């Protein structure tokens with residue numbers, strides 16, 4: 043969805059809000075006797091229902107959540123570095139990072155409990171990949187923006203954050219959600235960097251999120267337990283993996299996702315200079331890759347009812363018992 | 364070859380600097396002529412221990428009350444670095460370390476490299492080592508930026524080592540107000556009850572996984588840990604399932620442990636779990652599946668049912 047289209051839907055909603063709603067409502071309540079035909083009455087009630095539903099809808103669109111999602115190689119398949127570039131190989135089909143499915147689920151739940159609103163997705167991928175985005179759309183997100191550009195290969199965390207921040211700022215969200223860290227890169231810094239670029243407050247490591255008016259209240263996971271943390275919106279919150287149960291897309295959802303708006307942008311469209319992304323922007327160089335020392339597997343025995351003795355013996359040799 | 368100054372982002376509480384801070388200090392001292400520590404908190408209270416571990420100077424902001432630290436720490440660090448330039452800033456891979464490094468990276472427009480377990484200086488540049496693919500390969504990356512190199516390190520990557528020096532000089536630093544971006548406020552703290560040996564520094568760790576079958580079965584892990592003077596840990600599967608608190612999680616997104624003995628009960632040995640415990644001196648695994656990857660790293664592997672082996676082991680230990 044482009045900016046224009048977005049403002050169009052918004053202005054439509056606004057028009058419906060200020061359309062002569064009070065007229066029919068007041069009339070209906072105070073001057074019922076003036077309606078002579080049943081037909082007129084039905085029309086009036088119908089109009090009232092439309093007004094109510096529009097009005098509720100209009101109120102809830104005030105909440106717009108943008109979720110950052112990453113599309114990654116299937117973690118179930120063994121990963122590999124491209125020997126020529128030392129970048130992670132991303133040739134195969136990419137899937138929605140499980141770490142981000144929690145953010146998507148959290149956003150959908152927030153919008154549901156607010157009685158409405160809009161969940162949009164933003165993603166960056168060098169090769170125009172959309173299959174992971176379609177999965178998140180099938181879960182229930184409304185629309186998606188994909189930033190794709192050949193110049194993006196080799197972009198580091200800071201470059202990624204600059205790109206995503208530029209895309210997000212066009213969407214004017216109330217809340218930006220992201221996974222704490224991706225499953226393949228797991229730098230765990232991109233969400234906070236996005237907030238830094240957008241000069242937004244942020245709360246990382248959220249295990250629970252609640253929206254209370256213009257305030258976002260978060261249970262933030264800590265080493266020792268959790269903290270209650272809050273700040274005003276717009277804000278960015280990073281969501282810890284495993285804290286909600288991501289829904290499976292329904293068949294209907296999957297079909298609907300194919301028709302949902304998915305806008306593809308390149309760096310020029312975002313006004314980003316290619317020098318801040320890619321290898322040049324990263325300002326770092328992989329100098330070598332080595333195989334880690336293999337840990338040797340030791341003795342493996344089948345328990346015949348006496349394996350515990352073997353363990354006691356082993357612990358005894360180590361002077362633990 | 365060495366570099367001039369490395370600044371360690373120090374974390375400290377009432378009981379002194381964190382173990383990770385002392386580990387980073389040892390690494391900084393190794394690589395640079397001067398190792399300094401920047402404490403967002405009561406640096407004065409930590410100065411004697413930091414000095415004893417080789418810090419020349421401790422910059423101390425005093426305690427930040429009621430605000431989430433990252434944004435404030437980054438704004439203050441930026442101003443500090445402006446007048447006190449350094450070659451590199453080392454952060455621990457902790458929530459505050461990550462938040463601060465990320466915000467600082469944006470402010471300084473400098474790259475950050477995360478998840479490191481080692482560092483060397485080559486041709487005057489900082490080169491950091493990051494394990495990939497569950498620790499099967501190590502990627503060495505050199506900073507090629509102008510300005511301070513920002514690097515985050517995983518816990519237990521270096522050995523903390525006292526130098527026997529006296530207390531460090533303490534230099535107070537004023538907080539810089541980051542404006543609205545720093546408005547996240549902590550309104551309550553919830554601390555889970557912790558007793559007995561802690562995962563970070565226990566000699567023995569006994570961890571349970573999904574193979575325990577049900578939450579109640581974790582009690583036998585706790586009992587076994589008690590008998591061995593061990594800390595009890597867990598795989599993420601049972602943390603996500605809500606059987607045990609997150610504080611017990613071992614692995615990529617949990618704690619890194621390097622005890623003398625690690626006992627894995629009903630844990631498959633996914634790469635994300637292995638990176639958190641592969642550095643243990645000795646590993647014992649109990650799993651009913653002979654093909655479980657955990658056996659690939661175990662010194663003693665028991666192919667068996669946790670519900671038989673652990674109770675028998677508990678009885679045997681009690682009888683001693």
Ligand SMILES: Cc1cc2nc3c(=O)[nH]c(=O)nc-3n(C[C@H](O)[C@H](O)[C@H](O)COP(=O)(O)OP(=O)(O)OC[C@H]3O[C@@H](n4cnc5c(N)ncnc54)[C@H](O)[C@@H]3O)c2cc1C
Nearest residue numbers: 572573574598599600614615616617629631636651652669
């Ligand atoms: C980004 C990311 C980060 C992650 N971070 C972490 C992390 O920090 N820590 C972590 O642990 N995981 C992490 N994971 C999850 C990890 O991939 C695994 O899913 C998880 O470690 C599996 O836990 P488990 O071994 O308990 O469960 P499973 O993999 O289900 O294994 C259970 C094992 O128990 C055995 N078993 C079953 N019954 C018995 C019995 N009666 N007796 C003996 N053995 C039995 C089975 O043979 C099996 O091997 C992460 C995943 C991702 C994607």
